[in-house]
Amino acid sequence: MRFAYTLSASLLAVASFVSASNVIDLDTTNFDQYVGGDRPALVEFYAPWCGHCKNLAPTYEQLADAFPTDKVVIAKTDADGVGRELGSRFGVQGFPTIKWFPAGSSQPVDYNSGRDLDSLVGFVTKESAVKSKIKPPPPPAAVQLDATNFDDIALDENKNVLVAFTAPWCGHCKNMKPAYEKVAKAFASEADCVVAQMDADDAQNKPVASKYDVRSFPTIKFFPKGNKEPIMYSSGRTEEQFIEYLNEHCGTHRTATGLLSETAGKVLTLDTLASTFFSAKLPERPDILTKAREYIGTLTDKKANVSAEYYVKAMERVLEKGEGWVVKEQARIAGLLASPSLAPTKLDELKVKANILSAFAVKKAEEAYEAAGEYLGDAAKAAKQAPYQVKDGVDQFADAVQEKVQQIKEEL
Missing domain, CATH: 3.40.30.10 (Glutaredoxin)
Known part of the structure; x- marks a missing residue:
């Protein structure tokens, strides 16, 4: 029995510790002890049956824990019970009603802001000039x-x-x-x-x-x-x-990540010239470069002009270093874009360059894809015309063709 008593006492002590609250319960006997003195006070007038009051209760407990009790009073009173007289005294007509009592004053100011913790903490901090124990949220992005x-x-x-x-x-x-x-x-x-x-x-x-x-x-x-x-x-x-x-x-091209989309920096006319340039024979390329320079001269949009210049620069590099430059430059930019330390403006610049370079190989890719389609079509036609007795051999040939086409697609 003695052991059971000791255990019960210990459990009660733990329960008492866990349920300890920094929210002060007020009634007519202790109201003036806590309100109107040398500490400012935030007082919630509530009713036990009020759903909004019940929802607020956990947040209000957090609020009381956020401020030193020797500097700010966070209190509540049952304005439908022991605090009914207080509710009447301060004109409470609904629940919960929250009022702020400055230090040394029994004339309250109505609290009309949000009932979330951030709003309550912000109000008390502003009115009391007392910092809370809660780490402030990061500044808003908006x-x-x-x-x-x-x-x-x-x-x-x-x-x-x-x-x-x-x-x-x-x-x-x-x-x-x-x-x-x-x-x-x-x-x-x-x-x-x-x-x-x-x-x-x-x-x-x-x-x-x-x-x-x-x-x-x-x-x-x-x-x-x-x-x-x-x-x-x-x-x-x-x-x-x-x-x-x-x-x-x-007129922007942002994605949810903050990075630019695949269309950023692209100029339709220059895209066409770029793909034509890349698939053209070497003697024809200088003329296409000249057309690109002439088109840039007609642009009035500053943003478009900046990205357009890179089309010309890329064409000049291809003439100087060969088609392999495009692949190497794409790989270099892809590596830089994966870096977590680049400034947003640098990321934008690189993404625009990557988008523009993608236009250069488009026509060649399309031509290869069309060739693959024709290759498969010819194979299918041959299979239909083949004698029944060699069908197995044709099937094997068709499978080989299909495998070759898939390889071409993957390379594109």
């Missing part, structure tokens, strides 16, 4: 707008800007945030295609939100370069859908 910088960024005539007008408490905004942040990272190196976000529920930002007819959250609008009349974004909220929209409206 450009943060407010009333002071909105016009300078969103209305910049030299930039395309996608703006998500959000609210900290908005569930749809929270669900969208991970995808939106990934898109912002993917477009971080695009100087004239900006992915931005604004807390449109913040008091100082509400006039801006009202100006652009923001009535619900999230509202997403695209401010195009030149003409800054915003366009309502009505596509989906997945990472892929945002990227597709921006590539179309910004």
